[in-house]
Amino acid sequence: MKTPNNSTTKNAAEQLDALLRDAVQQGGEIHPPKDLWRGIEASISRDQLRDKLPNSKSPWAWFSGVAAAAFVGFGVLMGTLMHTPASNQNDTLHSSANLLAMVNTQHQQQRDILLANYEAAGLTPTFSELELELKQLRDAAIQVTQQLQSEPNNAELWQFLQWLHQQELDLLKTMYLQTPSYQQI
Amino acid sequence: MTAQILTTNYFDDPDVKLAQRAGDGDLTAFRQLYDSHHRRVYGLVLRLAGDFDTANDVTQEVFIQLWKHLATFKAQSKFTTWLHTVATRVAITELRKQTKRLQKIHLAGDEQSVFEQQLKHEDSADLGRLDQLIQRLPPQTRWVFVLHCIEGMRHEDVAEELGIAVGTSKAQVHRARTLLEEWLSHEDTE
Numbered sequence: 523m524k525t526p527n528n529s530t531t532k533n534a535a536e537q538l539d540a541l542l543r544d545a546v547q548q549g550g551e552i553h554p555p556k557d558l559w560r561g562i563e564a565s566i567s568r569d570q571l572r573d574k575l576p577n578s579k580s581p582w583a584w585f586s587g588v589a590a591a592a593f594v595g596f597g598v599l600m601g602t603l604m605h606t607p608a609s610n611q612n613d614t615l616h617s618s619a620n621l622l623a624m625v626n627t628q629h630q631q632q633r634d635i636l637l638a639n640y641e642a643a644g645l646t647p648t649f650s651e652l653e654l655e656l657k658q659l660r661d662a663a664i665q666v667t668q669q670l671q672s673e674p675n676n677a678e679l680w681q682f683l684q685w686l687h688q689q690e691l692d693l694l695k696t697m698y699l700q701t702p703s704y705q706q707i
Numbered sequence: 708m709t710a711q712i713l714t715t716n717y718f719d720d721p722d723v724k725l726a727q728r729a730g731d732g733d734l735t736a737f738r739q740l741y742d743s744h745h746r747r748v749y750g751l752v753l754r755l756a757g758d759f760d761t762a763n764d765v766t767q768e769v770f771i772q773l774w775k776h777l778a779t780f781k782a783q784s785k786f787t788t789w790l791h792t793v794a795t796r797v798a799i800t801e802l803r804k805q806t807k808r809l810q811k812i813h814l815a816g817d818e819q820s821v822f823e824q825q826l827k828h829e830d831s832a833d834l835g836r837l838d839q840l841i842q843r844l845p846p847q848t849r850w851v852f853v854l855h856c857i858e859g860m861r862h863e864d865v866a867e868e869l870g871i872a873v874g875t876s877k878a879q880v881h882r883a884r885t886l887l888e889e890w891l892s893h894e895d896t897e
Contacts, residue, residue: 549747562771
């Protein structure tokens with residue numbers, strides 16, 4: 523390797539000026555090696571979704587509120603069931619069956635609203651491996667519902683059903699909102 | 708007269724209408740703006756960042772921030788001028804954060820920095836000669852050189868944008884030129 527002398531230094535300065543002129547003339551455009559729009563769109567959609575949900579600051583607080591209301595409902599039901607005279611047992615069973623149907627319907631409505639909001643925002647579930655967990659939660663909820671029809675006084679089962687419903691909503695949140703990072707996209 | 712010409716130009720700027728629609732939440736209009744300008748933004752960001760992965764992330768962040776702030780675009784300047792300002796600001800902010808993170812990593816072990824350098828050089832094969840050389844400049848020297856020598860910003864504006872003195876900006880350009888010329892000389896004599 524030769525040592526740079528004055529002429530090569532001058533030559534280098536001219537070369538640099540020429541390279542700079544070319545860069546400026548080309549308008550500084552460089553084509554990205556991959557599609558960047560998908561990540562941008564996903565981020566915007568996520569923000570829009572947060573704005574659309576009932577409590578824009580913390581959408582999940584809304585679901586927590588609904589869950590808390592349901593919990594109070596369970597408490598009232600359990601109190602009623604525990605202190606009901608035997609003569610009214612059939613009526614009480616009928617009431618608990620109605621409440622069970624109402625709880626499941628309410629959960630289904632929450633889930634439908636959640637999914638509809640995600641779809642409106644253009645989001646799709648990311649982690650397909652979580653689908654098995656989702657199925658297990660739903661199967662368990664069906665089994666607990668069946669069991670509650672024959673054991674309406676079982677407070678633990680009611681709490682377990684509530685827990686299963688909440689787990690399903692939390693899992694859906696994970697599947698939709700944990701979108702891949704820019705690099706994964 | 709000048710004001711009339713400027714007003715006419717901005718009125719005719721097709722990006723202004725798109726920007727206003729996008730500011731009202733029209734994602735299709737925003738996509739059109741992205742399609743028109745993302746290569747220019749990517750060019751700026753890649754030169755400032757010095758590597759592709761960072762440039763990809765920062766370019767996305769630029770457009771996300773742009774979407775959030777479109778409502779503040781008042782069409783008092785050309786859209787491209789406003790875009791350039793936002794892109795530069797977001798890019799520098801993001802790159803500063805990254806530089807701090809990397810400094811912490813480097814303190815933890817120099818092997819990481821060697822690995823990063825190797826990655827950068829592997830990526831740079833796709834770039835032009837000038838851009839390959841720019842990647843080798845230290846971050847702040849590179850930012851000043853890119854903004855002043857390629858983007859055509861005045862030293863005063865570069866200094867304000869980067870939070871440095873005007874003299875520092877001039878000194879950084881001098882340092883960048885010296886390094887780049889030295890590397891070009893070596894390339895020729897090898």
